[in-house]
Amino acid sequence: MCGLLTMLTARGNATEYLAATEQALPCMRHRGPDAAGTWHDDDAIFGFNRLAIIDIEHSDQPLRWGPEDNPERYALTFNGEIYNYIELREELGELGYSFNTEGDGEPIVVGYHHWGADVVNHLRGMFGFAIWDSETKTMFAARDQFGIKPLFYATTQAGTVFASEMKCILEMAEDIGLDLSLDRRAIEHYVDLQYVPEPESLHANIRRVESGSTVTLRPGGEVISTRYFRPSFPIAAVAKGDEQQLFDKIATALEDSVEKHMRADVTVGSFLSGGIDSTAIAALAKRHNPDLLTFTTGFEREGYSEVDVAAESAAAIGVEHIVKIVSPEEYAAAIPKIMWYLDYPVADPSLVPLYFVAEEARKHVKVVLSGEGADELFGGYTIYKEPLSLAPFEKVPTPLRQGLGKLSRILPDGMKGKSLLDRGSQTMEERYYGNARSFNFEQMQRVIPWAQREWDHREVTAPIYAESQGFDPVARMQHLDLFTWMRGDILVKADKMNMANSLELRVPFLDKEVFKVAETIPHDLKIAHGTTKYALRKAMEQIVPAHVLNRKKLGFPVPMRHWLAGEELYGWAQDTINESQTEDIFNKPEVLEMLKEHRDGVSDHSRRLWTVLAFMIWHGIFVENRIDPNIEQRDYPVRL
Structure with a gap:
């Protein structure tokens, strides 16, 4: 899990932008505090921050590889983890290829040399990567099929920049001549949906490589995008009496996925809320790590926490459990730095407790497993x-x-x-x-x-x-x-809040082999007997404690409705609106009136207010340069 910053120049003048790249790279040091480095030739610059998880002593990036006749033909920067890297190394080794490391990044570039763009269909994992082929003068970049790992890009007359975090591109904007005008269409989409949908960003000239897509480009050329992942949901009826075979397939696929996701040269823990998703992952992970640590978070306000249920689950599966309680004061104080880490606002209040539980987990482990994706794959909503x-x-x-x-x-x-x-x-x-x-x-x-x-x-x-x-x-x-929702909200907050704490999050439900089984489940085995995720629940009957098996998932519920109406956050919200320099975007008197209506109980505007407030904080940091994000003890550039 790391951060990449790569530039393909338009005129073969990479050395002119090397200093700008080196200046921008520390913007995402939190993604990879273990090592950093750059490499360049005449056309391309590759920068990297590394969080060392596999092959810790080696596998630093940018990584160089090539065949015997041109051993430094390729350069790679790679953010993510390839869980079938051992199998890929064996397969490519049998085809005559040799490796210089024991890591999971090198099989990507060796596979690209052998399979070309089809390499993405051989990868089982989460990734955003860029490969430069110095022989054909071609840049190839890709994201995993679900969009677990981010990849932004921007093109100007100077060339095209790819980055794991948008703030690196903002830092380079002046050097590459990038216009940072906001995109009103994207702002409306954000206000409508509470996230910015791919491939947009809030800046008109910064875009994202879409999930399940690859891009290619040559110096001075345009970015050409190709989708390689298109779900087909090849659903077939399951005969009565044959349901158990399907349930067994789900259990087998998920257990295999968790086993692969446990591959690491560092300690792996697990998040644990009160629902079936995280509990299933933790229970399976315990089989591979008897000393597994689990983590959850909650709030001081009674009735809004899953802490007690999570603790009961931890006791039932026999793991040591660690809890972080978040106060309203901590919550409000953390919002500016959280918006800085996010790159652009996501109006989901649960990302704040996720930040805190990740902060707590990082004191104990370097990798955690989590249950994201189960609802989308198994019919959980x-x-x-x-x-x-x-x-x-x-x-x-x-x-x-x-x-x-x-x-x-x-x-x-x-x-x-x-x-x-x-x-x-x-x-x-x-x-x-x-x-x-x-x-x-x-x-x-x-x-x-x-x-x-x-x-x-x-x-x-x-x-x-x-x-x-x-x-x-x-x-x-x-x-x-x-x-939409999964890649726009769920996976953005999962990546950004954990990487803010230099913690790698792995999501075993979002595995290509698990998806192959999940997409065949007929709807009457997703929604059945008054519940959701019916097939998953049946598959986990022997794995998940009984008190969790049919319990509705709440995640990390936040008492935002109460806080915005009371002394906890009402004054903070009022000040945020009054101080924001967003009059050209929002009708601020109407927003203040909505806040008053919410306090007086006229209407529950909590979600709408939070959507506006999150944007205003983001705007204050990245556009107005007025709000200090308070990134403690970090030597980050200040020109954002």
């Missing part, structure tokens, strides 16, 4: 039951369905049946936009009057829905979440 409840509407003629929708709009709020009529009158493409829409259009216009309807969530979701024609309704919702 309650909303996935919706197609079953709305199935009768599918038989209603379209004009009548539209009429029911008009009727729902004139019914009083809170009237029984109003919501059902409203949802039933819409197609899935109209009603389902993922798990985190903060504002409807009318609410959005209240805070950003310049909002345009054609920029709403459907602009993001329509192309994804177009790819899922023919999938069953639950699979269509899962497919949408894989390319």
Whole structure:
């Protein structure tokens, strides 16, 4: 787990940008505090910060490799972990290739030499990497299929810069002539969805390599992107009596994934909340590490913590458990530095306790496992039951369905049946936009009057829905979440909050072999017997403690509604709004009025307020240069 910063110059003048690269590289020292280095030739500069996990004494990057006739043909920078690296080394060794290290990075570049761009389909792991082929003058970069690891890029007349963190590109902006204008379309998407959807960033000229994609470019050329991962959900009916075979396949795939994810030359721990996902991972990890440490977090406010359930789970599976309790004061004080680590705002309050539990875990281990991805792969969100409840509407003629929708709009709020009529009158493409829409259009216009309807969530979701024609309704919702909520929120906070603490997070559910089994599960074995993730629960019956098996997952729930209405965060929120220099973006009087309405109990605006507040803090750091992110004891550049 590391951070890469790579530049392919347009005119073969790499030495002119070497100092700028070296100046920007420390911006992400937290991603790799163990070693740092740069390499360059006439065309390319490769910079790297390393968090040493495998082959600790060797495998420093930038890594050079080549065949016998050109032993330094390639340069590699690689962020992530390849869990089948041992098998890849053996396979490529049998084909006659030799290696200079024992690490998991070298098989990527050797595999690229042998398989070309198809190397990504041989990799089992999480990655963002760049390879420079000095012979063909070609840069090749890629991200893992789910988007666990980030990769930003920006192109100017000077060339193209790739980086694991956007702040490195911001640091180089003046040197490479990069215009840092904000992207209003991306801002509206953020306010609508509470995250910035790929491939956008909040800066118009900085983009992201999309999950499951590769890019190629040559000096002075454009970035050409190719998607290599397209889920197919090849679902087949499971005959009654054969369900156990499927459950066994799930258990086998997940146990193998956890075993592979435990590969490391350092200590591996596990996060543990009160739900089945993290408990299953921790219980399986305990089989490979009898001294496993687990970690969780909670809050001082009673009723908002899974600490007690997590402790009960830890006792049941026999692991030592460590808890971090977060106060409202700690929470508010940490927000500026958390926004700095994030690169761009994600309006998910749970990322703050994730930062604190990662900080605590790093005192004990260098790697942790976690349960991200189980909901998207196995049907874990309650909303996935919706197609079953709305199935009768599918038989209603379209004009009548539209009429029911008009009727729902004139019914009083809170009237029984109003919501059902409203949802039933819409197609899935109209009603389902993922798990985190903060504002409807009318609410959005209240805070950003310049909002345009054609920029709403459907602009993001329509192309994804177009790819899922023919999938069953639950699979269509899962497919949408894989390319929106999961990679826009879940995996961003997982990567950034852990790497902020130089802690490597591994997610065994998001494994290509686990996905091969998960995508074949029929919807009646995802949503069954009044629960979600039914097949996963059955697969884990002999692994997960009984008190957790059918318990709803809460993750790290945050008492944000209460805090914003009370003395904990109301004053902080009011000051943040008043001091923010975002009048050209937000209608600040309306935002202040929303805060007052929330305090007075007129309406629960907590999610909407948090979306705006997170952006304002981010803007104060990266645009206004007004807020000090308070990065303690770090020798970071200050020109951001």
